[in-house]
Amino acid sequence: MASIKVHGSVFSPAVMRVFAALYEKELQFEFVNVDMKGGAHKKEPFLSLNPFGQIPAMEDGDLKLFESRAMTKYIAHNYNDKGTQLLIQDPKKMAIASVWMEVEAHQFDPPAMKLTWELAIKKMFGMETDAAAVEENEGKLAKVLDVYESRLAKSKYLASDCFTIADLHHLPNIQYLMGTQAKKLFDSHPHVSAWCTDILARPSWSKVMAMQNQK
Template sequence: MAIKVYGYPTSTAVLRVVAALNEKQLDFEFVPVDMRAGAHKQQPFISLNPFGQVPALEDGDITLFESRAITKYIAYTYETQGTPLVHRDDKKQMAAESVWQEVEAHHFDPVGSKLGWELVYKVMLFGMETDMAVVEENEAKLVMVLDIYEARLAESKYLGGDSFSLADLHHLPLLNYLMETQVKKLFDERPHVSAWCKDILVRPAWEKTVAFYKHG
């Protein structure tokens, strides 16, 4: 049975999953969920994710939700296919990858998501006005996060070590959106962060993911 991904194509969580599938060179069927009509809060989708949030994934008789859990499932289940996204043969790198996956989820994503909402989603999807006070507050928080990233990336090419991994991949959807906004300068001002962004944003699997959400 084909892998099925349920979601809305511009969702950062959905794009995180699609990027992992593309890195693994896995074919999948995308099943659109009309979030504007509230389909994510209704059956049949609610049976896939009881929290009513995209994405959900079906792989045979396995159903998963929560994008980072899905990417880990993909990385381990299809470990020998496509790009290695976890490195179990190197305990030091595997440990670092786990740490930086948590950093992305608990430090980068909350700040980046607020900036993405104010600078991208409110304007692009809802025609709403950006709250610049919220932007200023979260830019200051992002500066603190990126200073830590700069120190880390001065030590290794990628967050988990010398190889691309889920720790880097999980950042891609938000980075892609933020690079089109005024906060791009915060990344550009930090040479190691800037080099890392440029590297991962031109990966063929990510470019394929961008084409997916832009053109379907």
């Protein structure tokens, strides 16, 4: 039995981010579905894994983690000798990777996640889209992608010419948004569009999407 367990939903962007890291590292893991509709994430035993009652939660032996980006960093560091090299060893280059990880979390994710919620996830639950929120966050994301376009004109990937954890963190929101009207924001930035096509085609990501298709 795999020592790694990931608790959550296969449709959660945060959970998908962790899956991607595990598949890049070619690691065996057990997925434990959390009944979100039944509120299992707000009750024990889940709260013993994440006291904030949010997915995902992860176990690796006696180690318990929450927050998806902390999980991906742990996976990349602890299993550095497995699968894809998601980290850059050179200190200066790793610093650049860290910058783009922070950019994803603090600049890209807020508008992208709001658009994912409004344009993709709400539709999955038959909820009405907030057009004003969509317009506001499309404007915000477009400005972020202007910066990405400039960066990706100089580098194949965000941190370097190699795929790293900085790129991986973007995958879930990009996947969802490519199936919505927000795709136009990516298409209007040629280097960003090429980057999206590249990272979405990774075998690890195909395995993440296959998990959803099994549901």
